[in-house]
Amino acid sequence: MTEWWYNNKTGVVEEGPQSLGADRDGPYSSKEEATRAPQIAQERSRRWAADDAAGD
Template identity: 70%
Template sequence: MTQWWFNHKTGEVEEGPQSLGVDRDGPFDTREQAEHAPQIAAERARAWANDDASEADRG
């Protein structure tokens, strides 16, 4: 099964892990998912920040 990666350094989607791990996100099951990697990462970062803020408010 093919896996897809998003390379942050080049902004390109890669079929299979072609670049250094530090430069890429993945694996993704589809090319379309890999194309949206920056948005997915931003959404997850916002969710983690909200969770951290909630924990700080309770603490």
């Protein structure tokens, strides 16, 4: 199974881990999902912030 990664430094989607771990997000199961990595990260951050606010 191919894994896809999103390189935060270059904005490029990579097939397999090609760059430094600190520079990439993943793995994702598809190239399309990896392309959405910045949006996915924002959505997760919003959910975590909402969860934290609800727990206060």
